[in-house]
Amino acid sequence: MNVKALLFASACALVVASCNNKPAITYINDPKKLQEALINAKEGDTIYVDEGTMEFTSSLSMMDKKNVTIKGKGMNKTVLSFKNMAKGTGGEGLKVNNCENVLVCDLSLRDMKGDGFKASECMNITMRALQVSWSNPNDSTNGAYALYPVTSTNVIVEDCDVSNASDAGIYVGQSYHAIVRRNKVHNNVAGIEIENCTNVDVYENEAYDNTGGLLVFSLPDIPVKNGTGIRIYNNKVHDNNLANFAPPANSVAIVPAGTGFLVMATPNVEVFNNEFLNHQTVNCGIVTYMATGREIKDPEGLNKGYNPFVWGISIHDNKMTKKPGLPDTTRDLGKALALAFKGNTPDIAFDGILFPGMLVDGKLPEDKRICIRNNGAATFANIDLANNMKNISTDITLFDCTLTAIEPYKAADTKVAAAPVAATTAAPAKAEEPKSN
Amino acid sequence: MNLVRKSLFILACAGIVLAGVYTSGCNGSGKLMLDYTQPAFEKLSEYNLFIGKMADLVPNEGLLPYDLNTPLFSDYAEKARFVYVPKDAGHAGYDSETGLVDLPVGSVLIKNFFYPVDARDPSKGRRIVETRMLVHRESGWDADTYVWNADQTEAVKEIAGSQFPVSFVNKDGKKFDINYAVPNKNQCGGCHESAGKITPIGPKLGNLNKDYHYADGLKNQLAKWVSVGILKELPKAGEINTYAVWDKPETGSLDARARAWLDINCAHCHNPKGPAKNSGLDLRIVQQNPTSWGVKKAPVAAGAGAGNKEFDIDPGNPDNSILLYRLASTESEVMMPELGRSVVHTESVDLIRQWITAMKPVTAVQ
Incomplete structure (x- = not known):
């Protein structure tokens, strides 16, 4: 071959290499380059993260983006470690704010100072196959939430593995339309917590070795008021008997160890086809916010704002077994059950407090009842918390009814705006001229 | 060849x-090169912001220096602020509730962060660490920051953030060795975002309402902003809720100084449209509902940040108040603000402690 032919051949080789339709994927393996990539991401980009452990000294974040995917090589291969985070650089590992159509998948987030992955003000946010954890188990200084979508619309959390959070492993807060499915949540205070959310399906998750397996709460004094329309089904919830290690002021600090499922102050919740196995305190608890013993100071009052009661709860076709022995008496709810039942607490307990404004002839209307049916040999108690447990009733037949099935998850077409925020009064006008010399 | x-x-x-x-x-x-239609320069010198030696921070024609009654604490950094409004951009309006000045498209806010080597002895000089710019583009405000070199001759745009050691001695002779953190572009938004958009924080009528030593003499800043055409006219009496100077008791009551300090240090996130709105805590000086600004308010998503305290503010009981606990901490999962601070601002912690101690204990609000 002469020189010319050789040149020609090399040129061809180059052409062939560069004509491959698929552009070569660049896997990022440098923390600063990854942050730059998230800042410079264009619509439609996929940002690939290399395998190995990357050490971050600052929180990683993405804002105001559309149609971006952040993808690792697998949850046990691509590890983003935040144990060396510097002070004053933020608490979260990954923070995604005000984005649309974002998928984060196939990587691990470890040892954050604060939350693992917080997504706020997002539309269509998916967290898939993420492993989020802290190295020290049972440590109240671990971050509060491992996966933390909040004030978002169309949220999907799936196939993740989260552990050792000092509050909730998966916490969906103040959001509309969410799916939480096929996750493994363990060794957290709460496994999965749905708080002040509307239209959420929680299914096919395994929650074990937490303090409480699945929680559906609505809390007062925050912008989005009560959640509603929650379905909990086909979950395996077992052995959630871990001592509560949450900081005392947190809402989950009230949860006694050995709680399978607890709904608080959230109407229209359907719990079916789940297994609740081996819990020392209660398999399913139904309580009003009054059960916390905490004050409600919602500035908008009960009519427009927060409602502390529960109604429209249906618990049916679940399998339940209790762990023998005493409930967790370190928490008020467990203590109350222990006083009444010693080591023989019921599978299902209701605090018995009804919303006075809703009662017709002293009862909740047919479509707003508390219904408990077809849960095998599950035992029940209405603990009459309003009257210091004077009239405890274990008559489950009073609650034998069915409700219309809750509507399944349906994605919204547009971002759902949070409920209007309480109006503020302007400061009293102080007649004052600008000072001048 | x-x-x-x-x-x-x-x-x-x-x-x-x-x-x-x-x-x-x-x-x-050269002439000032602040063109909002152009992307940000890579080097600070390209804007011709300063005349003479760049590190002297002497403003070029068109830049007006300004100051605030009560500023944001940033690890004891001192700040030299400038505002630029193009001649033909029209006057700025302002928010009737908060007094935040709404500067027209084309405007630029420039904030230089520096540390005196020894605050007791100005002759030892200073180290400028960062110059942050907010540019009002057609699409909204855009944030960029420039990190100064050791020779103090140039600053280079930094988008992904960085950290480096800084040492200084404060006016009490206390030596600090801090790990100074330059925010990444998103973290700029972390503080400057409101309702999903970047927005200035400091220039509110009430916080600007003070005298300033301009090159041509002492003058009230708002009056100056009127005379150079940034504002059309002086706001009417009653439209300005003048902020107290947080560390000058002669400028306002304990309550006025504490609320001013919380407004500028916390309310950029803790307001009904800000990044921390989900907490329900509103620390704006205009908020009149005690529960909204924390009195007997239980935490929502504070995590470890709540410590073992029950309320954001427990009147008369600072040690049961989460707000004080978080201001006094430097643990990432506890400390507030989350960004821009790595040491405790002991002087403002003292102020907030006095303020909460002086509050009458209440059992219920309203």
Whole structure:
């Protein structure tokens, strides 16, 4: 071959290499380059993260983006470690704010100072196959939430593995339309917590070795008021008997160890086809916010704002077994059950407090009842918390009814705006001229 | 390559080098280059913000310095602030509730962060660490930051954030060795975002309402902003809720100083449209509902940040108040604000402690 032919051949080789339709994927393996990539991401980009452990000294974040995917090589291969985070650089590992159509998948987030992955003000946010954890188990200084979508619309959390959070492993807060499915949540205070959310399906998750397996709460004094329309089904919830290690002021600090499922102050919740196995305190608890013993100071009052009661709860076709022995008496709810039942607490307990404004002839209307049916040999108690447990009733037949099935998850077409925020009064006008010399 | 071509090549290179030397050696000799239609420059010197030696921060024509009654605490950094409004941009309006000045498109806010080597002895000089710019583009405000070199001759755009050690001695003679954190572009938004958009924080009528030593004499800042055309006219009496100077008791009551300090240090996130709105805590000075600004308010998503305290503010009981606990901490999962602070601002912690201690204990609000 002469020189010319050789040149020609090399040129061809180059052409062939560069004509491959698929552009070569660049896997990022440098923390600063990854942050730059998230800042410079264009619509439609996929940002690939290399395998190995990357050490971050600052929180990683993405804002105001559309149609971006952040993808690792697998949850046990691509590890983003935040144990060396510097002070004053933020608490979260990954923070995604005000984005649309974002998928984060196939990587691990470890040892954050604060939350693992917080997504706020997002539309269509998916967290898939993420492993989020802290190295020290049972440590109240671990971050509060491992996966933390909040004030978002169309949220999907799936196939993740989260552990050792000092509050909730998966916490969906103040959001509309969410799916939480096929996750493994363990060794957290709460496994999965749905708080002040509307239209959420929680299914096919395994929650074990937490303090409480699945929680559906609505809390007062925050912008989005009560959640509603929650379905909990086909979950395996077992052995959630871990001592509560949450900081005392947190809402989950009230949860006694050995709680399978607890709904608080959230109407229209359907719990079916789940297994609740081996819990020392209660398999399913139904309580009003009054059960916390905490004050409600919602500035908008009960009519427009927060409602502390529960109604429209249906618990049916679940399998339940209790762990023998005493409930967790370190928490008020467990203590109350222990006083009444010693080591023989019921599978299902209701605090018995009804919303006075809703009662017709002293009862909740047919479509707003508390219904408990077809849960095998599950035992029940209405603990009459309003009257210091004077009239405890274990008559489950009073609650034998069915409700219309809750509507399944349906994605919204547009971002759902949070409920209007309480109006503020302007400061009293102080007649004052600008000072001048 | 023949000789002629080679020497031309060398000359061209030399030319480039010379040109480089020329520009960097002529800092501040040109016109101000603040064009909101152009992307941010890579180097701070390209804007011609300062005349003479760049590190002297002497503003070029068109830049107006300003100051605030109560500023944001940033690890004891001192700040030199400037505002630029293009001549033909029209007047700024302002928010009737908060007094935040709404500067027109084309406006730029410039904030230089520096540390005196020894605050007791100005002759030891200072180290400028960062210059942050907010540019009002057609699409909204855009944030960028420039990190100064050790020689103090240039600052380079930094988008991904960085950290470096800084040492200084404060006015009490206390030596600090901090790990200074330059925010990444998103973290700028972390504080400056409101309702999903970047927005200025500091320039509110009430916080600007003070005298300033301009090159041509002492003058009230708002009056000056009127005289240079940024504001059309002086706001009417009653439209300005003048902020107290947080560390000057003669400027306001304990309550007024504490609320001013919380407004500028916390309310950029903790307001009904800010990044921390989900907490329900509203620390704006205009918020009149005690529960909203924390009195007997239980935490929502504070995590470990709540410590073992029950309320954001427990009147008369600072040690049961989460707000004080978080201001006094430097643990990432506890400390507030989350960004821009790595040491405790002991002086403001003292102020907030006094303020909560002085509150009458209440059992219920309203």
